[in-house]
Amino acid sequence: MARGVRNAAGTFGFVGVIRHPSRLFRPSDAQSGPDLAAAQSSESRSVSCSLRGGFGSYPNRLKQGRLVLTADDATWTPFWSVRRGPLKIDSVVISFATRAADHREPNVKKGGRAFGVVVPTFTVITCETAVGSFDLVVPSADQPLVEGFLRSRHAAQVDGAARLSPPDVHGAPVTVVEEKLTALVNLSLFAQAERAYRLPGAGSRSLLYVFDGRQIGAHVVTADGRDLVPGSEHKGVLLTFWTDEARILVVQGISFEVWYGGVVGEGKVQSVGWPSGPTA
Numbered sequence: 001m002a003r004g005v006r007n008a009a010g011t012f013g014f015v016g017v018i019r020h021p022s023r024l025f026r027p028s029d030a031q032s033g034p035d036l037a038a039a040q041s042s043e044s045r046s047v048s049c050s051l052r053g054g055f056g057s058y059p060n061r062l063k064q065g066r067l068v069l070t071a072d073d074a075t076w077t078p079f080w081s082v083r084r085g086p087l088k089i090d091s092v093v094i095s096f097a098t099r100a101a102d103h104r105e106p107n108v109k110k111g112g113r114a115f116g117v118v119v120p121t122f123t124v125i126t127c128e129t130a131v132g133s134f135d136l137v138v139p140s141a142d143q144p145l146v147e148g149f150l151r152s153r154h155a156a157q158v159d160g161a162a163r164l165s166p167p168d169v170h171g172a173p174v175t176v177v178e179e180k181l182t183a184l185v186n187l188s189l190f191a192q193a194e195r196a197y198r199l200p201g202a203g204s205r206s207l208l209y210v211f212d213g214r215q216i217g218a219h220v221v222t223a224d225g226r227d228l229v230p231g232s233e234h235k236g237v238l239l240t241f242w243t244d245e246a247r248i249l250v251v252q253g254i255s256f257e258v259w260y261g262g263v264v265g266e267g268k269v270q271s272v273g274w275p276s277g278p279t280a
Contacts, residue, residue, distance in 0.1 A: 053134030091129040095273020189265035191231035199228040210257040211249035
C-alpha cells in the first residue's frame with residue numbers, strides 16, 4: 001500500500017485482522033459510503049484489485065494488485081512484477097456490469113468459511129469502453145466504492161466533453177447529470193451534404209439523431225477524437241442523450257438517421273449502457 005493511502009472498508013490484511021479480530025468471524029460491517037466521500041474529496045482509498053483486459057496496457061490474464069482511487073484518478077499497481085509498473089485506469093467507461101467471482105477467476109476467493117474464519121467474497125466489475133472491456137475484481141465490500149467512483153468519473157468525463165462546445169439552438173443543457181442514457185454507435189456521414197460542416201468529435205451537440213421518426217439530441221464523443229465531417233466513418237462513438245425519451249427509442253441493434261438541417265448520415269446502435277446492472 002502506498003504511504004499515506006488508507007485501505008477501503010473491504011480491503012485488509014494480517015495487520016487489519018490484528019487490529020480488528022472480529023474480521024476472523026464475520027464480515028466487516030463498515031460501509032463504503034464514507035470511503036467514497038473521502039475519495040471524492042482530497043483523500044485516497046486503496047482497494048485490493050485483480051485486473052484483466054484485452055487491449056492497451058491491460059494484462060491479458062488476471063493479475064493481482066491494488067487500485068488507488070482519488071477524486072478524479074484511478075491507478076492500479078501489481079503486487080509482484082519486474083516489468084510492469086503502475087497503470088493509470090483512464091479509459092472512458094461507457095457502461096459496466098457486475099457478477100460474483102467464479103471459475104473464470106482462478107485463485108480468487110469465493111467466500112464461505114474455513115476453520116471458522118469468514119472468507120471474503122469478491123465481485124467482478126466488467127467495464128465496457130469504446131475499444132474493449134476490462135475486469136476489476138474487488139472485495140464485495142468495496143464494490144459500492146468502486147462503482148461510485150466509476151459513476152462519478154463518467155459524469156465528469158461527459159460533462160467535461162460537453163463544455164468543449166457551446167449550447168446549440170436545440171436547447172441542450174449546459175451540463176449533463178449523472179446516469180443519462182448512453183449508447184455506443186457506428187456512424188456513417190454522407191459524402192454529399194447540402195451544407196458544409198466540421199463538428200468537433202469531443203462533445204459536439206449540433207447533430208440530431210432520428211429514431212422511429214423522432215429527433216433527439218445527444219453529446220457525441222468519437223473514439224479517436226476525429227471531427228465529424230461529410231464522408232467520414234466513425235466506429236465506437238459515444239452518444240449521451242439528454243432526454244428521457246431516449247430510454248424508449250434507443251435500443252441495441254436499431255438503425256437511425258443523422259440530422260443536420262437535413263439527413264446527413266446514418267448509424268446503428270451497437271450497445272446501450274448506463275446505469276449498470278447485474279449480469280449472470
